[in-house]
Amino acid sequence: MKDRWGLIQRGLFPETLPPCYTSIDLKRAFSGLVRTLKTKELHKGRQSDYVRYNGTKHDGSRRYFGTPNPISYFYVANFIANHWxxxxxxFNSSPFSVSTPRIGKPTDDRPVIIPSLSELTTVASKKLGRSAFILKTDIAQFFPSIYTHAIAWSAHGVDIAKADTSPTSVTNYFNQLDFFVRNCQLAETRGxxxxxxxFRLVSExxxxxxxxxxxxxxxxxxxGAARHVDDYYIGLGSEIAALATLSVLRDKLQRYSLHIxxxxxxxxxSTEPLNDIWAQSLRRESREVGGYFRQTDDIILFLDRSLDxxxxxxxxSPIKIALRTMDKIKLYNLSDWEVVEPYLQRALFHHSHSIDYIALLVAKRVSIGKQIDREGWRAAAYDLIxxxxxxxxxxxxxxxxxxLLVSRLALSDQLVDALSQNDNAHVQALVVAAYLDGLVDRRPPIRLGARLATTDNRWLLNLVARARGYSGAAFSGALAGEFQHIADKHVKLIDFKAHMKSVQLGNVQAISRTRYGYDNDDEEEDGDNWDDINEVF
Known part of the structure; x- marks a missing residue:
């Protein structure tokens, strides 16, 4: 990642957020600020909190994502660019990795593309070679367990790094990255x-x-061996060798405060399949559904099969494969939509992990001027919210x-009030931006106060409110000057129109193949990458 702006403009917000959350405008807003930022990069007392995002997992459990403060994140992105x-x-030195990051093209939605776990079958098979047995394991709670000091340990060696932990060290210069990462999470060293x-690049x-x-x-x-992010498949000649290798793996991970x-x-x-048979079978069925002679009954049967x-x-995961298939056949352009639409509405209630894909399909249909069951979608959304x-x-x-907002399905005053009372900045900033864009009639009753904090977990709300003229209050805290600079540039961090305009084009799919964590390859697309990366978050 030779350009820090790639990581900042397309890699700040978690991919699991709706596409209206965008940092593309930050490069323009940072204009005239970079020199000042560099003079302060090792100053103490500039730690910031991140905005938490309680997300879903494919198995119904939950996990947390985070949106870091853009000022703190600038230093992480800048370090990686300078040491790319x-x-x-x-990355290239790894004898195991099948998850080597690829730099995305300027037209991709994310700056870093991680090969899908679906590629494991073919790539890992070559790596495992003549192995008689396979040791399959993974790192427990990988991202949340990474000790930030392990960044310097990995770069310089554990003993050398522990002997000099200063962020200003000339010899142990990866201490700076440790320092910058901690500043993105209120100086926390764990995770x-x-x-x-x-942070994907740091973990890899x-x-x-x-x-x-x-x-x-x-x-x-x-x-031979294959590792996909934190999943290991190690090929060995005997079960005894597998036990010995597992012992080495445990010791090495423990040295870095990581665990099996x-x-x-x-x-x-070694003859057991590496990839789930059901996934391979469902992908094959997906290709058949995409055939020229498909019928409505074929689509319904495929959906029923996925739901079952x-x-x-x-x-x-089967639902997400099915929804990407609906995208591939351009369901939103077909008369079959009216038959499938109730399936999608019902799926909202029982498959939370698929709500994002369903919403994207609905938004695509709206963007191209097609009708939707407005009352049905509104009622379902209200019930679930x-x-x-x-x-x-x-x-x-x-x-x-x-x-609801991009489909122009009105938010009631009661719903605006309820959303405003939630203390999450992703939620509150979304409502404020919708009001400022004329998508909500009622002014959200959110109290911002006389001073707008820049380092707590409300930074997104405060920056959106100040930059868009919702509040005229002054910024406070260690990053007040930087926030004032980008607010004066009227930075836009929530944009409802850009995505809807882009998906109006007939060749643009509803579900981005580069935003949601897997490579832009329609032939290999099972599972979104965060499912595959860490099922134990």
């Missing part, structure tokens, strides 16, 4: 944020370094509110 040669060399692309840097150490210390036991996920560790015959699999397997808002299920709430 070292990052790239580390790195899930969502922003810069550490994991790639571990690959080389593990390979070197297993005494030649490893015949025992519940997902097993030794298996989801029930049997206790996962929403009332269910999820008290539970702080941000994923369901912001996606459903976004769908």
């Amino acid at each position: 040669v070292e990052f790239e060399a580390r 790195v944020l899930v969502g922003p692309d810069a 840097y550490i994991a790639s370094g571990l690959d080389s150490e593990i390979f070197a210390d297993t005494g030649g036991h490893i015949i 996920n025992d519940a997902k560790t097993k030794t298996m015959l 699999l989801a029930k049997q397997l206790y996962t929403d 009332a269910r999820h808002l008290p539970l702080n299920h941000h994923h369901e709430v912001v996606w459903l509110v976004w769908m």
